[in-house]
Amino acid sequence: MADGQRGAVVRLLWGPPVTPARGPRRGLTLEQIAVAGVGIADADGLGGVSMQGVAGELGVTKMALYRYVPGKAELVALMVEAALPDPGAAWDAASAGAGAGGGWRERLGVWARELLAGYRAHPWLLDATVGARALGPREVGWLERAxxxxxxxxxxxAEAMDVVVLLTGHVRGIAGQERASGGAAGVEEELGAVLVEVVRGRGQEYPALAAALGSVAEHGGQDQGLEFGLERILDGVGLLVERRTGS
Known part of the structure; x- marks a missing residue:
């Protein structure tokens, strides 16, 4: 994103409410525009979003929409801000679930699960939240809470920021796998079923895999990718915290 375009996005996300500089006022708000875009993206993906399509949803011309939003990049930034869950609500859930204020581990756990819920509700967010770009108040609020x-x-x-990057990457990986499987949460179970078919009769060639699949069949434990990875990440952070604090 070029500097000039990034500046335009920042003004839309953080500046005062936008009113058209010319032409008749149609009473549109940036929130209405963003919600219209979110609805299209939820139905057709980010690639289905266009200025023309959003204008049609709002009953205005594309030129009228340009008086509020300069282009698609700015539109998508507004959509991200509208689609992300409220970080304040997630933080309240973390505090309620972990006691008064909660410990760092409990709060980060809830933070990660709430973020995954946002990606599950709006899978196109995976495409819209990549690369160097301007962040809105809600997205910055998520970073602040973590x-x-x-x-x-x-x-x-730097270490704290890296922890957030690590957690976000894990959540995005799980969300991406689910999206690739048509939104199903049972990705590991589906893959396991395929592997069972492939390995059947070939246990001598793949003994470790055959043993692992046999253990899963007997004891269960599949589809724990989010929780297993999250707990291992937090275990590692916990060791670093102990090293830094001596407790």
Whole structure:
């Protein structure tokens, strides 16, 4: 995203309410425009979103829409801001579930699960939230909550940011796998069923895989990718916190 375009996005996301500089006022708000775009993206994916399509949903011409939003990049930025869950609500859930304020581990756990819920509700967010771009207040609020959970843990600012990047990457990986499987949450179970068919009769060639699949069939434990990865990440962060704080 070019600097000029990034500046336009920042003004839309953080500046005062936009009113058209010319032409008749149609009473549109940026929220209405964003919601219309979100509805199209939820139905047809991010590639299905166009200025013309959003204008049609709102009952205005494309030129009228341009008086509010300069182009698709700015439109998508508004859509991301509208589609992400409210980080304040997620934080309230974390506090309620983990006691008064909650510990850093409990809060980051809820943070990650709530973020996954957002990607599940709007899978196109995976495409819209990549690369160097301007972030809106809600998305910055998510970053703030995660970093606030790590205050007092003895981590440097860079380490705390890396923890957030690591957690976000894990959540995005799970969400991406689910989307690739048509939105089904049972991705590991589906893959396991395929592997069972492939390995059947070939146990001598793939003994470790055959043993793992046999254990799953006997004891279960599949489709725990989110929780298993999340707990292992937090275990590692916990070791670093202990090293930094001596507790």
């Amino acid at each position: 970093l606030a959970a790590l205050e007092g843990c003895g981590l440097s600012g």
